[in-house]
Amino acid sequence: MSELTLNNGVTIPQLGLGVFQVPPEDTQRIVEDAFEAGYRHIDTAAGYRNEAGVGAAIAATGIPREDIFVTTKLRNGEQGKAQEAFQNSRKALGLDFVDLYLIHWPVPSQGLFVQAWKELERLYDNKQVRAIGVSNFLSDHLDTLLESSETVPAVNQIELHPSYQQADLAAKCRSLGIEVEAYSPLGQGGDLNGNAVTAIADAHGATTAQVVLAWHLASGNIVIPKSVDPGRMRENFAASSLTLSDDELAAITALESGARIGSDPAVASFTQM
Template identity: 50%
Template sequence: MMHLTDSTVLNNGVHMPWFGLGTYKAEGAEVAKAVATALELGYRSIDTAAVYGNEEEVGQSIAASGVARDSLFVTTKVWNTDQGYDTTLRAFETSCKKLGLDVIDLYLIHWPGQTLYKDTWRALERLYGEGRVRAIGVSNFQIHHLEELKKESSIVPAVNQVELHPRFIQKELRDYCTQHQIQIEAWAPLMKGRLQDNELLQGIAGKHGKTVSQVILRWGLQSSIVIIPKSVTASRIKENSEIFDFELSADEVSAISGLDAGERIGTNPDNLLF
């Protein structure tokens, strides 16, 4: 049985927790409290981004938590307007300053855009080579972006963080990433609450004495997906983490995957043309 602090091993040997806290659209005292609550409950992975506008509060909560830095895994991302070689290096320094950290565990390119991501990736490779980042990766990259990156880079992304939930399981992309040892990580793993009334999920939840959200998150874990559900509600943060005391059957995992309808709730990466 898995535990809250269990981790996957990335393609460079770095350990990344399977489970963490997302902080999208959480700011100020709200996000500071959420991070503090999560760390108290045993979360050890926190995901943020420059564009979220909350790196400073996330960093303050990490510093105040008393949790040893080497037991934490902190992810942040370079935003679209900062892409490019020199601008990415400057953006990274800004993120480090706001977070109060000298080393970031995982630094991601937030969106691919058209071509700037190649220069951005060169900057990430430099930061990795200098030991400023323990692992580098991408977010919202499709197969053709990864193929283009491969032509001009010397480091395979450690992680690809993408929209992924039972209505959008991204099987082809997941298979590609597995083949190339790129860990898939899901944002919006709960489809922003839109699956709560699904009869299949309700039935499975009732059988296990769990909530629909817990079943979905458990499905993610058993599908070898790193998950970072976002919440600022203490009871929800606790509920989301209570998924390590039960296991879905292979048939249940398959049935949940069968809900796939190719249904995005976020932006299609190919439509962002910066």
């Protein structure tokens, strides 16, 4: 699996497994299946309530800890107590350190994300996290953060799929040295049925999910598809060996429709508590 190098020199596997909406009681089994399929990058969050299952899978595997990349995220309702929240996440995961810790949403109405970022900087300085970043930050949120921060986020994890690419935001992130990580990379399945994607899949003898994931990888995105089915996990992982032509990549890029699936970070204010 290819890796990208973050702006602080830490490497991250470009393709990982997301565990959003995976039930806590199923998480250990599903993450163990992912490890068996070859995944070494697992993306969770305090708001998902399944960090303990991720940690149990890591504890049960024989894979060296240094070969596993773990991301978790700060809940919106805990931006005012990020240190405590991080320690709770770290303990739930059963880890001495976390590879990547993200502010999950900016929640601009709270006015706390800069304060939270300063706490993440302290965690980074104390080597409790290997890299820090943000999620769902729009351009103005990044501007506000960078005006009062010494640390450029390593990652901005955003909704990104062929029908909703946030191209201007992604370009800005890259110009600042921030890697772009795509969640809902398949448009929650909605981007798999278009004629362009199915035609490319037929031409390569690949699944439509493999085609879209290959587009992400070729675009330089970190990508974290979710699957609870071991066979589908393996299919998704195999996307790393699929090479699309420039014309095929362009055909998928042309699917942009501006159709956001998730919440708008400009106004989202849920606590995740």
